Amino acid sequence: MGPKTIEKKRKVQDPEPESEDEIAPDFDGALSQSEDEFDSDFDDDKEHEQDGEEESGSEASDDEDDEGSLLSDDIPSDAEGDKAMGKLVLEDEEEELKIEIPGVDPKRPEKDDGEKNYRVEKDANGNERYVYDEIDPVYDSDDSDAQEAPNTIGDIPMSFYDSYPHIGYDINGKKIMRPATKDALDALLDSIEVPKGWTGLTDIHTGNPLNLNDEELELVRRVQMGMIPNDLEDPYPETVEYFTGIEEKMPLSAAPEPKRRFLPSKNEAKKIMKLVRAIREGRILPYKPPEEREKEEEEVEQYFDIWQDEVPTEVNPLHIPAPKLPPPGFDMSYNPPAEYLPTKEEREEWEKLDPEEREKEYLPQKYDSLRKVPGYGEVVKERFERCMDLYLAPRVRKNRLNIDPNSLLPKLPSPSELKPFPTVAQTVFRGHDGRVRSVAIDPTGVAVASGGDDGTVRVWELLTGRQVWSVKLSSEEAVNTVRWRPSKDSFILSAAVGEEVYLMVPTHASVTPALEQASRDVLSAGFGYATGGQTHGAAPGKEPPAKWARPGAKLEDEGVLIRITVRSTVKVINWHRKGDHFATVSPSGQRSSVAIHTLSKHLTQIPFRKLSGLAQTASFHPLRPLFFVATQRTIRCYDLQKLELVKVVQPGAKWISSFDIHPGGDNLIVGSYDKRLLWHDLDLSIRPYKTMRFHSEAVRQVKYHKGGLPLFADASDDGTLQIFHGKVPNDQLENPTLSRQGA
């Protein structure tokens, strides 16, 4: 309904009708709709309205019509005005828009030039009265604002109406009455008395009629006349010159001119000198255009012999120079030998890898001529990475041994040079039920004794493997160990079964009756002594460490002559080289675990009141009167003459299983349950000289070769037996050379 209301407004504003001749006849149908919408009240004005609409429609498009009607409003909003202004600027060629601007009549200036926009009339008082022209609001183009003739009589001389009281007709056909003549008016006015200063207004404060007094009237008059309203004020007073160029004869102050007025300023001189100095020194340069200055700056680059007085300084040991990049190899050539080119698989593998994981950052390529070589894409990146390495990579000095790895290996003799050593099993001794716990070869080397879980001790022919002698010592307990007495003038075997140690003289082909008799004598020699010894040796109330007795008739017939009963299970027997003493070790036996037995006296002594740790094994030194006892961790060496501790050997093993002393007496091998075989040089250190770990299980037993060959062997739970070559040199300064011979 927007357009319609606007039309209404317009109608109210300028009720005068348009000239009829501007109606475009072809709009009748188009406007029929809008016609229906109008109320019947407006019947009278309908036609004019339509006229307006049709006129606008004929002149411009709908849009413009819209805009135009908007603009014709009484109060156009600022925005609209601005917009219109903008339009004006943009499209100043279009006249239509120019016309539409409210309040601005483009033709008006011309009018001003030509004639005044008012006329002077006389009012009732005979004063001049300025009657201004009606301001043409310049509305829409359809609003004809031409001064409508109030009288519609047309071009007829007024004298025709001289005889009538009216002078014509207005647009509605009503008579326009002849105005009152001057005389009638004057008469009327004269009849009414107007007080002086009458304004016809009411004073809002008092409610009385507001009359002006003389002064006020004078003011009004002055304003009206364009004069200065107040007589008292002089609008153009004379100028008063406060400062003049005229020198006065008499000075204001009689003081003489100060000296500083005549002297040059020190401060300024200082400033100037500063500048002068700066110029002299070249700190301030005369102005130059910037390009010139840049050029000069370039040339400033001055090189000189910076190493003129070079002094070689010592290299800081902490300084690590950056390593140089490796030189390119054959495969980096643009035309490498064909074998350096990658195969298809290698290429695929290389491409599959992450760029970081690649061993080489490039693939060898072959180009058959130099002109075909493309640029390498990674040059900048590689250089950048080098830069990053130079400044960001921590540098560490790493010593790289540039030696042949084989030089690290010891020079070992080849096994074939080290013969003889056993290589194949020569004889198998069959006969034991169950496990064989211990084996010993007799000092003459003809027989071998063995003891096992079946409680028997058997003696075999060494070469043939024939069993020559056997005795059952116990039905329940196993024979833990068998040992021969190490002297060739007797043929005595010792065996340990549980808490008992038996000494026996087995029958054997090599045993002559004389030898057998000698052996029996050796064993029985102590009986007489033993009784005497025991009486004065041990206190009567105290239990003796061991009981020496005959084993009984049945065993005596077999050749078992002595039974020694100790306090706990004996695991180890070791004889002194002379055959008079032997040591037994029973690890479970607390204080009395180690016992030394004297065969000639049938005497048993317990050398240690207290022993740190569980005794594992004990042994006599082959040459000197020394006694070695191995506990779990250490091996202690005691002097038997002085009865004092000589040395504590610390192999460093967790649990020593056995040890053996080299026939030379200065070296020691230790086997341990933690799979190790340790070689000790007793003169060198208490720590092992060599540690060997070749077994996957515990090492049970170790032994030197007794026949003078530089061999030693170890037996392990993993079922293997390894034979080593370990040569102890005659020269004391030389270290033993060890080599393994294989399992």
Next chain:
Amino acid sequence: MPKIKKKGQAGAAKNYITRTQAVKKLQLSLPDFRKLCIWKGIYPREPRNKKKVTKSVTASTTFYYTKDIQYLLHEPLLQKFRDQKVLEKKISRALGRGDVSDAARFERHAARPEATGKPRYTLNHIIRERYPTFNDALRDLDDCLSMLFLFANLPSTSAVPAKMIARCERLCLEFQHYLIVSHSLRKSFLSIKGIYYQANIQGEDILWLVPYKFNQRIVGDVDFRIMGTFVEFYMTLLGFVNYRLYSSIGLKYPPKFDQLKDENGAELGAFSLEGVNMATQGETTQAITNGEEQKVDPKVQAEVDKIIKQLKEDESKTDETAEEDAEADDEEKPTDSIDKFEPVAPGGDVLPQPAYSGTDPSQLFANFTFYLSRETPRQPLEFILRAFGCKRIGWDSVLGEGAFTNDESDSSITHHIIDRPVVQAATSEEGDGEDNQTAQKVGPNQRYPGRIYVQPQWVWDCVNDEELKSPELYAPGAALPPHLSPFVKAAPGQYDPTLPLEAQQTEAEAIEADLEDAKDGAAEEGSDVENDMDVDEAEDDEEEEDAEEDVEEDEEGDVEEDEEESKTLQRQLELEAELQGKKVQNKKVDPKTKSKLEQRKALEKKAKEEAEDLERAKGMLSKKKRKLFEQMQYTNNKKSAQDEKLRAKRRKLEKEKAQKA
């Protein structure tokens, strides 16, 4: 009671400092700290025990020596950095106020190398500090040269100002001039990454890489600020090194630089070296390129060149192929050669090789005149030829100014370096057809008589071997011999492609190879014979052959197989054959193969024994030594495996070649 020691008060905890701590201590920004570290050559250290050094858990902490950082505290550059910071603050404040002219004024005074290419500070004192002696500087020149040569070839961007590039290029060219004059270039190598050069200056070997002249691809994660910092330092270093080097051979530094020539692409030719002595300056001015060029007024020459170039360009527009283009060039150029009427013989007879008399390798090319064809890389060739004594090098004018001659037909040219494929016969016939009228016009395949045509690789191989190689191998279009790196030192046991395969393969490999040869030979023979006999048996043949191969494979697989076992296998095979109702093929083993087989067996046995011995010896080593030994063994094995692979490949290739032949 001794004083209780607190943790973290002494030792490693005090000797090392993390980067953050260092930056804080120096009151610098991280980029400034980085710059300082790069210039002063301070690098992070790896503490032996990180836990003792820091309480932090981050594994990637960077540690510096505290002493190093303390030493940085006294660096005069530190103050410069701070001044710079103040200045930047001023600029930003001025800009914040909208006072652009003030900001511009500050900016003008700013010492920003990125903007102006030249900082207000100098790095002279740092050069002296880091390299107390000249030899120290030479030792560190590898990276410097690689970097500057790379930057000389980079396109200018906002991160790499053109001025920096120009300076790099100039310094590099000056350095090259020294190498030319002093003949200190030793080796060069054409790799896929670029060209490697090795020079020996005062006993110090310097190796650097110059990328090929292509637009460098710059991958995303390259920080040019870091590179720029390095380049700045290296530029200063090379400047001083150049000065020292020039003055050591009595030359003035910097040499005279002809801007005009440089703009025309003269490169090395834009410099003219002068003696230090002022009195004899005029005489000592050395002709960098050649005497003839010097007489010509450079301006006139430039004009002429321009015109010629224009003409040529016009010509090249009309011409399609490169070959035709070359022809056109020759036509257009004013040729002053006299031998116009010489009949052009395609592939004219090669002159007897000028004997290289002198023993000095630096004068290798002294007596020759080279001409570089348009498609050859001029810069490296010019440099390398000059460094090895060549005085006269001409090239096509497309390649820039400074040539001895641009005339291809110059009669003084002895060697013509060409890198074009040989065009097929059709064109050459045409060339034959039009004879004397276009005598001076040389067809695509046609050659000037009296000169040697070689491919560029010839120059490099000559230089590296310090002798003139036979040019036949390097003739245009010929398959080039492999280009080998001169930097690889032949180590015993390492694969050397120059030696014949027989000289370096292991015994086992040799036997294996022989066996394979024999097998192949036997297979071929057998099939031949049977083909002659009967066609029906072809199927059987194949199967039999398969069986045979099976046997052989087994033999290969089980190295420990005994002779007896193989015999039983043979027997079993026979039985199988019988069951299938086939002819029992008696495997005939010729005596040679047999002996080889025996040899192999013996070798295997020996290897086994050796392995056993090694195992035994290793057992006697201590744990530490054993580890070391195993490590060494590992790397050695890896190397030898690589070598073996190479040998195998080569054997295969040689075999293929032999079969083809």
